[in-house]
Amino acid sequence: MKTLRGVKPTQSARVVRVHGEGAVRRRIMEMGITKGVNITVRKVAPFGDPMELNVRGYELSLRKADAAFIEVE
Amino acid sequence: MSIKIALVGNPNSGKTTLFNSLTGANQYVGNWPGVTVEKKEGKIKKNKDVILTDLPGIYSLSPYSMEEVVARSYLVDERPDAIINIIDGTNLERNLYLTTQILEMNIPTVIAINMMDIVEKRGDKIDIEALSAELGCEVIEVSALRGKGTDAIADAAISAASGAKTSHPLSFSRDIEVALSKISAIALAGMDEAKKRFYAVKLFERDEKIIAQLSLSKEKLASIESLIASIEKNYGDDSVAVLTNERYEYITDVAKKTCKKKSVALTVTDKIDRIVTNRFLALPIFVFVMWFVYFISIGSIGDWTVGFMNDTLFGEWIVPAVSAGLENIGCAEWLVSLIADGIVGGVGAVLGFVPQMLILFLLLALLEDCGYMSRVAFIMDRVFRKLGLSGKSFIPLLIGTGCSVPGIMASRTIEQERDRRMTVMTTSFIPCGAKMPIVSMIAGALFGGSAWIATSAYFVGIGAVIVSGLILKKTKPFEGKPAPFVMELPSYHLPVATNILRTTWERGWSFIKRAGTVILAASVIIWVLNSLSFEGGLHYITEDRAGASILEIIGTGIAFLFRPLGFGSWQAAVATVLGLVVKEEVVGVFGSLSSMADADLALELVGSADSAGFAIIGLEFFGGSRLSGFSFLVFNLLCAPCFAAMGAIRREMNNAKWTAFAISYMCVFAYAVSLMIYQLGMLFTGNGNVVGSIFAFITLAVFVFMIVRPDKLVKSNKKDALLDA
Numbered sequence: 001m002k003t004l005r006g007v008k009p010t011q012s013a014r015v016v017r018v019h020g021e022g023a024v025r026r027r028i029m030e031m032g033i034t035k036g037v038n039i040t041v042r043k044v045a046p047f048g049d050p051m052e053l054n055v056r057g058y059e060l061s062l063r064k065a066d067a068a069f070i071e072v073e
Numbered sequence: 074m075s076i077k078i079a080l081v082g083n084p085n086s087g088k089t090t091l092f093n094s095l096t097g098a099n100q101y102v103g104n105w106p107g108v109t110v111e112k113k114e115g116k117i118k119k120n121k122d123v124i125l126t127d128l129p130g131i132y133s134l135s136p137y138s139m140e141e142v143v144a145r146s147y148l149v150d151e152r153p154d155a156i157i158n159i160i161d162g163t164n165l166e167r168n169l170y171l172t173t174q175i176l177e178m179n180i181p182t183v184i185a186i187n188m189m190d191i192v193e194k195r196g197d198k199i200d201i202e203a204l205s206a207e208l209g210c211e212v213i214e215v216s217a218l219r220g221k222g223t224d225a226i227a228d229a230a231i232s233a234a235s236g237a238k239t240s241h242p243l244s245f246s247r248d249i250e251v252a253l254s255k256i257s258a259i260a261l262a263g264m265d266e267a268k269k270r271f272y273a274v275k276l277f278e279r280d281e282k283i284i285a286q287l288s289l290s291k292e293k294l295a296s297i298e299s300l301i302a303s304i305e306k307n308y309g310d311d312s313v314a315v316l317t318n319e320r321y322e323y324i325t326d327v328a329k330k331t332c333k334k335k336s337v338a339l340t341v342t343d344k345i346d347r348i349v350t351n352r353f354l355a356l357p358i359f360v361f362v363m364w365f366v367y368f369i370s371i372g373s374i375g376d377w378t379v380g381f382m383n384d385t386l387f388g389e390w391i392v393p394a395v396s397a398g399l400e401n402i403g404c405a406e407w408l409v410s411l412i413a414d415g416i417v418g419g420v421g422a423v424l425g426f427v428p429q430m431l432i433l434f435l436l437l438a439l440l441e442d443c444g445y446m447s448r449v450a451f452i453m454d455r456v457f458r459k460l461g462l463s464g465k466s467f468i469p470l471l472i473g474t475g476c477s478v479p480g481i482m483a484s485r486t487i488e489q490e491r492d493r494r495m496t497v498m499t500t501s502f503i504p505c506g507a508k509m510p511i512v513s514m515i516a517g518a519l520f521g522g523s524a525w526i527a528t529s530a531y532f533v534g535i536g537a538v539i540v541s542g543l544i545l546k547k548t549k550p551f552e553g554k555p556a557p558f559v560m561e562l563p564s565y566h567l568p569v570a571t572n573i574l575r576t577t578w579e580r581g582w583s584f585i586k587r588a589g590t591v592i593l594a595a596s597v598i599i600w601v602l603n604s605l606s607f608e609g610g611l612h613y614i615t616e617d618r619a620g621a622s623i624l625e626i627i628g629t630g631i632a633f634l635f636r637p638l639g640f641g642s643w644q645a646a647v648a649t650v651l652g653l654v655v656k657e658e659v660v661g662v663f664g665s666l667s668s669m670a671d672a673d674l675a676l677e678l679v680g681s682a683d684s685a686g687f688a689i690i691g692l693e694f695f696g697g698s699r700l701s702g703f704s705f706l707v708f709n710l711l712c713a714p715c716f717a718a719m720g721a722i723r724r725e726m727n728n729a730k731w732t733a734f735a736i737s738y739m740c741v742f743a744y745a746v747s748l749m750i751y752q753l754g755m756l757f758t759g760n761g762n763v764v765g766s767i768f769a770f771i772t773l774a775v776f777v778f779m780i781v782r783p784d785k786l787v788k789s790n791k792k793d794a795l796l797d798a
Contacts, residue, residue: 018314023137026313027559030133032167034321042346046355047455052346052562056166057334059342059562061451063458066559 004039004053004062004070012040013072020069032056033070076123076234079148081175082159083168084130085444085563087187089572091159091217092127095227102579104727105143112143117227126153132167134174136282139490148178149271154234156182157226159217162192162199163564165332169324172208176242177274179267181233184212185226191564196335204331209241218569242270243323245316248307252300253277259293277301278313342444342564350448359452362445363471370433371475371506378428379476387421407613410604411597419596422655422717423589426478431581433472433479437486438576442568446486450560458558460542461551462499463492470496470538473503474531477714480505481721482584491551495542497725498735501714502537504530507656511709514660518691519702526703530710533746537711541742544779550734587727588720595716599654602627624650637765638708638744639701639751644694649709656715663690700758704751711743745772 007013015037018029032055033039042052042059050063080095082088093100096115105112113127128147129140136142148156158175160168175182184205192199205212211229215222244250257273264272275283276297284294301312308315339347348354369375396413404412440446446465453464465487473480480500487493504512509527516526545551606612606620614622621629628647635641635649648662664686695701713719713736723732752769755761 024559026135026317027132027137029314029317029321030135030170031559031561032170032321034318037321037325043350043352045350045451045455046352047452049455050451050558052350052451056164058164058167058564059346061447061454061558061560061562063454063558 001071002073004041004051004067004072005064007039007041007072009041009043012038014038016071016073018070020066024066025069028062028066028070031060032058033060039070039072076155076231077151077153078117078123078125078155078157078230078234079153080125080127080157080159081144081148081171082130083132083161083164083171085561086130086159086161086164086168087217088127088130088159090569091157091185091187091215091223091226092125093571093575094217094220094223096125102583110139110143119224119227120231123227123231125157131171133171136280138488140488142282148175148180149268152180154181155230156180157185157230158182159185159187159215162186162189163195165199166321166324166328169327170320173243173320173323176208176210177271179242179270181230181236182210183226183229183233184208184210185215185217185222186212187215187217189214190216195340198333198335200331200333204327207327207331243320245319249277249304249315249319252304255300256297259296260287260289274316277304278316340564345565346448346562349445350451355448355452359449362440363468366433366436366440366468367471367475370429370436370479371472375429375432375475375479376506378432379425382425382428383421387418387425391421392417405613407604410613411600415597415600415604416593419593419600420589422596423585423592423720426476426717427581427585429476430479430482430584431577433483434577434580435573437468437483438573438580439568441486441576442566442573444563444565447560447562451562454558460539461492461495461546462542463487463489463496466492466496469500470503473500473505475506477501477503477505477718478584478588478721481718481725482580484725485580494726494731494735495545495551497722498545498738499538499541501718501722501739502541502711503534504710505656505714507715508710510657510660511652511706514663514687514690515702515706517687519695519697519699526706530706533707533710537742537746540776540780541738544776545738547779547782547784550731584721584724587724588717591720591723592716595719596654599624599651599716603651635708637752637768638704638747639698639755640695640705640708642694645705649712652709653713653716653719655717656709659709663694700751700754704747704754707750708743708747711746712740714739745776749773749776 002013004013004015015033015035017035018025018033020028037055040054042054044051045061050061051067053060053062080088080092092113092115095117097118099118099121100113100115103112103114104110110129115125115127117123117125126147128144131138131141131144134141134145134148136145147153156175156178158172160172172184186199186201186204189199201212201214211233213222213226213229215226217223245253253270253273256276257269260276261269261272272283272287276287277300279301289297304315305312310318349358392413395417396409399409399412437446440449449467450464453467455464457464457466466484468486469480469483471480472483477500480503481497484493484496484500487496508530512527512530513522516522516524520526602624603622604614606614606622607626608620612620614620624647625643628643628650632641632643632646635646644663644666647666648659651662652659691697691702695705714722719732719736722735723729726732726735748765749769749772752762752765753773756766756769
């Protein structure tokens with residue numbers, strides 16, 4: 001399964017499904033990461049985590065561990 | 074009759090600016106009952122009958138964060154007459170998510186669309202009329218910054234409040250709508266028609282808080298459950314996700330119809346972030362910004378104000394003037410001392426910090442308002458999250474090296490309550506400026522002035538933060554679902570002067586109000602203990618009628634407690650207690666209690682960090698034992714901070730139990746660490762005491778266990794998650 005975690009900075013991907021459970025999953029989806037949306041990975045923080053994404057026209061930061069739950073294509 | 078209007082919107086949508094421009098100076102700032110979430114209310118400038126409540130900035134009405142719960146219960150229980158929903162035009166889709174939920178409350182709503190100037194500058198277009206038609210409520214363009222459209226939005230909200238027209242919420246897919254109306258029929262019969270939609274949706278989402286509130290019978294819950302289950306089976310996802318997906322599908326559709334995006338070019342924020350959070354430049358810039366904040370608030374101007382307020386204004390002018398004034402009108406000596414040293418001195422201890430704090434708050438408000446604070450969390454998250462702290466905890470800890478009081482107050486900027494509490498509890502472990510004299514006293518008295526003692530003090534402090542983080546995050550008080558780190562990096566914008574000044578003043582004032590009372594009371598109590606004696610009838614201690622102060626008697630009584638730590642003299646106990654007033658005091662106490670012939674000379678020797686004076690202290694109070702001295706130092710570094718810091722802790726915890734828990738934790742932690750240092754140190758130098766060593770090993774074992782034990786919370790969260798799913 002290809003996940004958002006594996007997407008390199010400056011590359012984009014389309015969300016297939018958000019896996020995982022509970023509060024984190026809900027929050028991720030509520031922030032606009034839902035099926036079919038395009039996400040661009042902007043960069044990774046200087047210490048290697050979290051990542052900065054552009055989704056629905058705004059900037060969002062997400063930990064890599066959580067990004068691994070987001071299936072993309 | 075007064076009208077109640079609620080202001081609701083995402084964080085960073087310009088909500089505070091709009092609130093300020095709608096209400097002007099007619100504001101009241103407090104806390105929502107029982108939580109540390111700020112509550113702001115104000116009267117609308119043009120119409121004093123209208124009370125506007127500023128709800129916390131939220132992304133959704135889900136029940137996860139304190140802010141969401143507060144906002145939601147206000148809307149559900151208080152049912153304001155109208156809602157002003159402010160949305161950021163540059164970020165339409167995510168902002169509309171909250172809007173779709175608000176419209177379900179069936180409260181008359183008007184939408185204020187903000188930051189349209191930026192939208193236009195980018196060459197984008199939003200069709201306001203089409204948007205209004207889609208959402209079924211009035212949409213008004215505002216510029217919160219310039220005060221444009223604010224009158225119109227206020228008028229629209231007021232007329233919506235009196236009108237009967239409610240907006241129409243989005244319709245979900247047909248089968249979901251059928252399920253919702255069945256749920257409504259099963260569980261919500263007899264409920265006010267307007268409220269049904271919200272409750273039905275929440276029941277469909279299996280919202281625990283709503284289920285608990287409705288206290289439905291088992292049969293009803295079971296039939297609702299089967300309705301949900303069949304939908305979930307059809308959609309292959311849980312009910313919450315199904316609704317979230319549908320909401321965003323609807324929003325994407327609305328956005329497509331109403332919003333024309335032209336820009337693909339980089340925005341200003343993108344350009345700034347290319348440098349500011351750049352892989353290589355981010356850290357140097359971060360260090361520079363932090364250095365600047367520290368330099369201004371602690372190092373240069375801040376330090377000068379504290380010195381001026383404490384030493385000059387209160388120390389040289391006010392206190393002597395008050396003393397002289399009271400003496401002139403013939404007050405008793407004890408009364409003069411109580412008023413001048415106890416009360417005025419206590420007030421001084423509160424006010425002395427205020428200018429420094431205002432400077433710090435100003436800088437923090439600036440960082441928050443312009444958007445850099447989120448980048449701080451972004452950059453430092455990796456380092457702090459393992460400790461159960463937030464990336465933003467860096468600032469309180471850094472400021473804490475200067476003074477714990479503003480350090481603790483700086484934790485305001487951390488959104489998650491858990492992280493904030495943890496930060497408040499650990500900030501004062503970092504050796505502050507006032508603890509430095511103790512460090513140099515011990516270094517001078519027993520270690521030949523070695524610089525390693527100061528270095529080790531910082532290591533002990535940082536170590537205490539790390540160990541406490543590892544221990545506390547697994548303990549019960551910090552239980553609760555950890556807030557997910559899914560953080561918006563808001564667009565940079567020029568800070569708004571009125572917002573910043575207002576925030577600065579509100580925070581400063583709340584310190585004076587909440588922390589001040591505690592500090593003042595404690596100062597008076599310590600004055601009583603230190604200045605009165607029981608011996609030969611209760612009397613004020615003067616030079617000619619000497620006698621042991623109450624504090625001395627208490628010190629003698631509790632000194633045995635410190636014997637296992639290697640400093641069982643009553644002087645050390647008294648010094649520790651007086652250290653609660655101001656930490657520098659510890660050094661002064663030793664000076665005045667030493668056998669050095671002339672008390673004034675002794676103080677002078679100690680005050681000028683004279684090695685001869687220190688050497689006498691080392692010999693007299695610690696028997697020349699380096700271990701005792703170091704153990705004393707560590708205890709005083711880690712135990713309860715000064716009263717001013719305790720006041721700040723109380724202010725930030727906003728809860729007596731949490732304050733007590735934080736302070737007891739620090740004392741127990743300090744005791745345990747000193748015990749291990751002294752007893753194990755004795756053992757390794759061949760002077761071990763069997764009982765002491767056993768206790769020290771037990772303590773060590775407990776520490777190791779607390780640090781490495783598996784995190785039950787993670788497991789139970791997984792369980793919860795399964796139940797959710």
